[in-house]
Structure formats: C-alpha cells, structure tokens
Amino acid sequence: MDAKFTTKPVLPVGRVNTIMKSSSDVETVSKESSVIMSKATELFIRSLTQEGYNETNSGRKLDYKHLSSVVHSNERYNFLRDILPKKITVLEFKKLMAAKQAVERTSDAEETSSDEESSSEGSSVSHSSDELQKNI
Numbered sequence: 699m700d701a702k703f704t705t706k707p708v709l710p711v712g713r714v715n716t717i718m719k720s721s722s723d724v725e726t727v728s729k730e731s732s733v734i735m736s737k738a739t740e741l742f743i744r745s746l747t748q749e750g751y752n753e754t755n756s757g758r759k760l761d762y763k764h765l766s767s768v769v770h771s772n773e774r775y776n777f778l779r780d781i782l783p784k785k786i787t788v789l790e791f792k793k794l795m796a797a798k799q800a801v802e803r804t805s806d807a808e809e810t811s812s813d814e815e816s817s818s819e820g821s822s823v824s825h826s827s828d829e830l831q832k833n834i
Contacts, residue, residue: 707736715732751764
C-alpha cells in the first residue's frame with residue numbers, strides 16, 4: 699500500500715472537530731464525522747496542491763500564484779476566489795481604483811442632478827398649491 703494514501707488522517711481530528719463545532723448550526727459532532735471530514739479535507743488539499751504543482755511547469759516550488767491560477771481557472775474552486783485573489787501589480791491596482799472612482803463620481807453626479815430636478819419640480823408644485831390657496 700502506498701504510504702501517501704493511508705486510511706488514518708494526517709490532519710488533527712480534534713482540531714477539525716473544534717472547527718466543525720464552531721458553527722452555530724452544529725450542536726454535536728460524532729467522532730466518525732470528524733475523521734471523515736479530516737480525511738476529506740486532506741484529499742481536497744492534496745488535489746488543490748497537485749493542480750497547483752501542475753501549473754509550475756515541472757518547477758520545484760509551489761507559489762501563491764500557482765494556487766491562485768488554479769482557483770481562478772477551475773469552476774469547482776469558485777468558493778476560494780475571495781480567499782486566493784489573483785495577484786496584481788501596483789499599477790494595475792491604481793488603474794482599477796481610478797476606474798472605480800470615476801464610476802462613483804459619475805453616479806454621484808447623476809444623483810445630484812436628479813435631486814436638483816426633483817427639488818425644482820417640488821418648488822413649482824408648492825407655488826401651484828400656494829396659488830390655489832389664494833384663489834380659494
């Protein structure tokens with residue numbers, strides 16, 4: 699039997715049990731479910747790192763960029779995209795922030811102009827009601 703595919707989990711079952719119990723939805727956790735979750739987590743980590751290693755082009759070092767690339771190119775790792783975002787340069791970040799600020803300024807300007815239009819309409823309505831009261 700291959701040493702890396704043992705039935706005994708490598709991750710500490712007690713720690714997995716504690717993490718599982720930390721959920722407000724969970725009251726009790728059986729020993730068997732902790733062992734199964736520990737083994738499943740181990741297999742998940744093995745799969746993710748193997749795919750990351752394949753991204754290294756037979757390199758000797760697995761880096762953040764390799765794992766991030768796997769997460770962003772594979773649908774099944776969608777839930778990790780916020781945790782492992784793509785690395786970007788400072789210049790790319792500045793461009794993204796400038797574009798975001800431009801969009802915010804545009805939407806703020808639109809809100810201001812629509813507020814001004816509604817207040818001018820409101821003042822004409824109040825004049826009309828004042829005129830109506832004078833006529834009565």
